[in-house]
Amino acid sequence: MDDENPRVAKADAEVQKLISRKRTKDADDRKVSSEIFDKATLQVLYKLANQGHLDVLNGAISTGKEANVLKGIKEDGSIVAVKIYRIATSDFKKMQYYIAGDPRFNVRSSNKRQLINNWVNKEFRNLTRLKDAGVNVPEAITSLNNVLIIEFIGDEDGNPAPTVKNLPPQDPAHFYEQLVEQMDRFINKANLIHGDLSSYNILNFDEKPVIIDVSQSVVRDHIIANELLARDIKNISFEFSKMGVDTSIEDLTNRLIKD
Numbered sequence: 001m002d003d004e005n006p007r008v009a010k011a012d013a014e015v016q017k018l019i020s021r022k023r024t025k026d027a028d029d030r031k032v033s034s035e036i037f038d039k040a041t042l043q044v045l046y047k048l049a050n051q052g053h054l055d056v057l058n059g060a061i062s063t064g065k066e067a068n069v070l071k072g073i074k075e076d077g078s079i080v081a082v083k084i085y086r087i088a089t090s091d092f093k094k095m096q097y098y099i100a101g102d103p104r105f106n107v108r109s110s111n112k113r114q115l116i117n118n119w120v121n122k123e124f125r126n127l128t129r130l131k132d133a134g135v136n137v138p139e140a141i142t143s144l145n146n147v148l149i150i151e152f153i154g155d156e157d158g159n160p161a162p163t164v165k166n167l168p169p170q171d172p173a174h175f176y177e178q179l180v181e182q183m184d185r186f187i188n189k190a191n192l193i194h195g196d197l198s199s200y201n202i203l204n205f206d207e208k209p210v211i212i213d214v215s216q217s218v219v220r221d222h223i224i225a226n227e228l229l230a231r232d233i234k235n236i237s238f239e240f241s242k243m244g245v246d247t248s249i250e251d252l253t254n255r256l257i258k259d
Contacts, residue, residue, distance in 0.1 A: 024206055035224045036084045037066050040113070043080075044145045053142055053149050054080060061152075061160045066091060071158065072149065079152040080141060083123075087146065095119050097173045098195065101223045115227075116146045123215035126192060134189035136182050136210050153210050155202055161210065161234075164199035164239075164250050169207055172243035179209045179236070180255055186211065187229070188258055191220045195228040 037045075048054060054072035061069040061081055072082040095115055099105050104125065105118060120143050127140035127150065127232065139151040154160040169175035179202065184190060194201070197215045203210040218225050237249045 011200055015032065017112070036086050038087065040087075041084060041146060044147045048142070048144060048147060048149065051154075054082060057082060058158075071152065072227055078200050079154070079158055081152045082149040083120075083139065083150065085120060085146040087113055087116060087211050094216075097224075098122075098218060102218055103221075104219070113146070113170070119215055120146055120148050126214040126217045129192065130186060130190045130214065133185050133189055135185045137214065138210065138212060143152075153205050153212075161203040161205040164202045164204050164209070167204045168199075168243060169204055171207070172240060175204070175207060175209060176240045176243075176247065178247045179240075180252070182211060183232075187220070187256055192217045193220060193222070193225045193228045194232050197232040199239050212255075 045054075045057075050176075052075070055075045056073040058071045058073050061071055067085045069085050070082045070084065072080040074080065087190070092112055092115055099115075099118060100123065102122070105122065115118045116222050124140045124143040127137055130137045131139055138153055141149045141151065142150065152158075152160070164175075176186060183194075184196060192214075194211065195218060196213065197211070201211065203212055218228060234249055237247050237252045240247055
């Protein structure tokens with residue numbers, strides 16, 4: 001046991017350097033650090049850094065109740081998005097609700113950390129499946145325990161793409177048509193239902209939609225799939241109607257449901 005202590009101490013020190021170099025030490029950064037960088041997460045980040053997936057964490061892209069997305073800088077200067085799920089604040093009942101009944105997962109443990117690890121694996125597999133179906137989502141790069149590394153969606157200067165909520169499209173009708181095409185591939189090629197689709201979970205990247213946050217997405221034969229699909233259709237129809245797009249729940253339903 002004494003042999004391992006120096007290695008653990010060294011790993012902790014290396015990760016502390018990883019999360020501190022090139023970062024602005026303001027109050028927001030200190031708050032983020034205290035919330036998400038527990039000992040287990042530090043060890044995961046250390047392993048991912050050793051594998052070459054990132055060199056420096058350099059500020060927040062987004063923050064949420066359950067996860068923070070940080071900007072990761074690799075040794076070659078390229079940027080990735082590092083999504084870290086927080087054990088302390090995650091909604092485990094919600095996670096169990098979406099995972100239970102998914103034939104891809106056999107989750108019997110009530111252990112919170114194990115449930116989050118499965119949740120991250122679910123998001124990784126959903127992203128991979130969607131990408132293979134031609135859906136415009138960030139590419140999944142790797143995952144380990146409660147950390148998911150995905151493609152950074154943003155400009156060459158490192159500015160992340162805004163959500164549609166924060167930056168509505170200049171031509172809502174054209175953007176909507178692109179989004180319907182992406183939803184069609186999502187549902188009818190990837191055979192998945194997003195389950196929480198809204199302007200908060202769609203990026204406006206150069207006036208093109210990029211769908212994000214697919215951890216809760218379920219397969220089409222899931223027991224709650226129809227309920228989630230109806231909610232997604234209602235949300236998108238309502239939000240784009242407010243932008244002046246000629247759409248309705250009935251019209252969008254007819255365009256997306258093929259059988």
